[in-house]
Amino acid sequence: MTHAEETPFLGDPFRLEELPLPRPADGYAVQYLGRDQLLDRRQAVFLPVRHPALRALHASFAAARQAALDWLHAQPTMPAPPLAIVPVAFDPVSERHVLIYGVLPAQLEDWEVKAGAGGF
Secondary structure, eight states, X not given: OOHHHHOOOSOSOOOGGGSOOSSOOOEEEEEETTXXXXXXXXXXXXXXXXXXXXXXXXXXXXXXXXXXXXXXXXXXXXXXXXXXXXXXXXXXXXXXXXXXXXXXXXXXXXXXXXXXXXXX
């Protein structure tokens, strides 16, 4: 079984224009849940939201989902990391991505600390 098959991530597909967002979204992104990291489209690695090289916006839910699936298929680690498709904006003034809705806990879980040491 692959990570993509065993990971109930992403949720149901949604359309940005149908969501009651607190600010307009520019696209979809793949978030590593619990972290302020998004999947970079070019490098296929998770980078912090404020990283200057980050390019995380996808034009559709389907494109973001495929990027997440591709990343999961390339990962040999268990358990599968928790990922989700989230609405994201890009602030041209600060030149960075803005999580509109994301999940950021106060601290990492024990398994995340151990997994993080392995180099996601």
